[in-house]
Amino acid sequence: MTDRDSTRSNHLPRNLVANLQSVLVGRRAAGGGDADxxxxxxxxxxxxxxxxxxxxxxxxxxxxxxxIVLVTNADGIGSPGIxxxxxxxxxxxxxxxxxxxxxxxxxxxxxxxxLYQTVAATSAEINGATAFEITGSPADCVSLALSGALxxxxxxxxxxxxxxKGTNCGHHCFYSGAVAGAREALLSGVPSLVxxxxxxxxxxxxxxxxxxxxxxLPLINAALxxxxxxxxxxxxxxxxxxxxxxxxxxxxxLTRLSLWRYTANWQGVSANRHPGQFMSMQQSLGxxxxxxxxxASAAGAARRIGSQRKLLEIESVADTGKPVQKEVVKxxxxxxxxxxxxxxxxxxxxxxxxxxxxxxxxxITFELQMEPEIQxxxxxxxxxxxxxxxxxxxxx
Numbered sequence: 001m002t003d004r005d006s007t008r009s010n011h012l013p014r015n016l017v018a019n020l021q022s023v024l025v026g027r028r029a030a031g032g033g034d035a036d037x038x039x040x041x042x043x044x045x046x047x048x049x050x051x052x053x054x055x056x057x058x059x060x061x062x063x064x065x066x067x068i069v070l071v072t073n074a075d076g077i078g079s080p081g082i083x084x085x086x087x088x089x090x091x092x093x094x095x096x097x098x099x100x101x102x103x104x105x106x107x108x109x110x111x112x113x114x115l116y117q118t119v120a121a122t123s124a125e126i127n128g129a130t131a132f133e134i135t136g137s138p139a140d141c142v143s144l145a146l147s148g149a150l151x152x153x154x155x156x157x158x159x160x161x162x163x164x165k166g167t168n169c170g171h172h173c174f175y176s177g178a179v180a181g182a183r184e185a186l187l188s189g190v191p192s193l194v195x196x197x198x199x200x201x202x203x204x205x206x207x208x209x210x211x212x213x214x215x216x217l218p219l220i221n222a223a224l225x226x227x228x229x230x231x232x233x234x235x236x237x238x239x240x241x242x243x244x245x246x247x248x249x250x251x252x253x254l255t256r257l258s259l260w261r262y263t264a265n266w267q268g269v270s271a272n273r274h275p276g277q278f279m280s281m282q283q284s285l286g287x288x289x290x291x292x293x294x295x296a297s298a299a300g301a302a303r304r305i306g307s308q309r310k311l312l313e314i315e316s317v318a319d320t321g322k323p324v325q326k327e328v329v330k331x332x333x334x335x336x337x338x339x340x341x342x343x344x345x346x347x348x349x350x351x352x353x354x355x356x357x358x359x360x361x362x363x364i365t366f367e368l369q370m371e372p373e374i375q376x377x378x379x380x381x382x383x384x385x386x387x388x389x390x391x392x393x394x395x396x
Contacts (some may be wrong), residue, residue, distance in 0.1 A: 006025060020132040043331030062286070067157035067224055069095040072141045074164055074177035077101040077124055077133040081163035081197065081209045086127045088213035094221055098156065099131035100145040104175075107166070111180035112137045121150055146188050157227050159185035160220065162195030163212050167241055170258040173364065182237045183366060191227055192237040193220070198354055200243045212247035215359065219252065236363040241354045244245070253358035258349035269332045 006328050012023040037117055069089060075084045087098045103122070114136045121144065124131040132150060134141045138161060148154035173179040182192035196206070197212045219240065226232040239257075346352060352358040 053378060054060035055071070058337075060070050064334045066094065066096045067228065069152055069224070070142070070145050070156040071099045071129070071189075072101050072103070072138050072159065072161050072181040073144075074102065074107045074161070075103045075136050075183065077103060077126065077131070078208045079105075079165065081165060081195075081212075083127065084209040084213045085160065085163050085195065086129050086131075086391070088210075088217055089220070090128045092217060095157070096153060098145070099126055100134060100141040100150065101131075102136055103133040104143060106137050106177040107164070107288060108231045110175055110177065111139050111183060113143065113178075119144065127198050138177040139184040142181045142184040142188075146185065147188065155190060157191070158220075158223060159190050160194040160195060161192065162240075163209050163216075164194070164196045165199045165241070165270050166196065167198050167351070167354065168194060168196045169241060169354065169360070169362075173239060173257070179237075179239065179364070182239075183364075186235075186366065188198045191223065191232055193223065194237060196240070197242045197246070200244050203245055208244070208246055212242045215249060216240060217248050219361070225291050233363065236365045239350070239362040241248055241350055241360040243354055243359065244382055245357075246359075248357065249355045249359050251359065252361055253348075253353045255348055255353045255360045255362045256346075257364060258346075258351050258361050265336045267334050267336065269334050275390065330359045344372065358389075 031097070071082060071086055071089070073079060075081055076173075086097055086099060089095060117138055120133045120135045124133045130151075134144060136144070142159060144150050145156075146154055159182060161178045164176075164178040168176045168179050176194075178196060179194050182194045185192040187324065192268065195212065195216055197209060199208075223232055223238075350360045350362045
């Protein structure tokens with residue numbers, strides 16, 4: 001397969017491929033090898049690039065004015081993922097690190113924003129960076145940071161969301177607050193990355209976040225360098241999925257967004273007990289506290305409404321002229337996401353590469369334009385509907 005064919009078949013941004021390629025070349029040079037040597041037999045040079053490397057090339061720094069990197073996440077400002085990431089960035093010294101992250105977990109908040117309510121920003125201490133914790137979603141955090149109202153600047157060189165606990169492969173990126181933070185940056189024209197660790201219960205440990213930060217530094221520094229050059233991929237964010245054991249990864253692999261998703265499992269819970277008592281043991285304390293707060297607010301609202309009206313509603317009027325009353329039924333449910341086995345075998349999809357031990361790098365856009373065949377299908381359907389409506393109207 002030629003380099004051109006490899007790039008075309010994987011639908012990969014050429015600039016990103018070149019960035020990662022230069023990292024590998026620099027690593028070989030730093031390790032004493034032949035920088036001009038070709039990849040080993042069977043290695044796809046365009047697709048797989050080792051992440052086990054000392055930094056080959058520093059990000060461009062203009063005098064003492066380093067590029068600003070804004071870090072956010074969805075797990076909350078106290079999570080180990082953001083702590084180890086900021087430590088790594090500060091240690092590298094290639095950028096000025098600013099943090100604007102939620103004060104509690106917002107993992108499944110999607111692209112929610114806060115309107116008609118006050119959002120508080122409280123200064124925080126985090127590894128030498130300038131940091132604020134925000135009473136809002138990841139999208140709120142990035143929007144506020146880019147507004148110029150919180151910081152004296154309004155456009156950092158790069159926004160990084162992470163390192164988040166759990167994957168954002170496939171359709172899960174639509175639920176993900178972490179991806180939403182990076183997407184909010186992209187909406188404002190700021191390049192962004194999402195870093196997520198494939199955390200597994202009873203297998204992963206906190207120090208894996210440190211290893212995850214270390215293996216992603218070459219990619220982050222390459223991004224900073226090429227953003228400065230104007231050669232970083234445009235109009236997309238990069239969703240970077242890190243395998244469960246980061247230090248044993250097989251390298252970066254450029255992938256495509258899959259259709260992978262969790263299975264939604266709604267369970268009924270007893271109306272005799274407070275719904276907040278049925279939180280999953282796998283959920284974090286942050287989610288539990290947030291849910292308890294929402295439950296308490298809902299319970300208070302229900303009591304106020306109940307005091308103003310009876311729990312009966314008038315459904316209809318019988319022939320006798322007397323109202324027919326029906327008791328209001330209230331039920332409680334709890335949603336859990338369950339892992340689902342995937343049948344797809346395409347090795348270039350995000351979750352497949354991740355399962356195979358690669359760091360999966362997936363470009364994501366917010367392009368809403370439909371493919372031509374979908375557009376044509378929708379057009380034909382709408383024309384048929386409009387014609388039917390007109391015929392009915394004319395007949396009347």
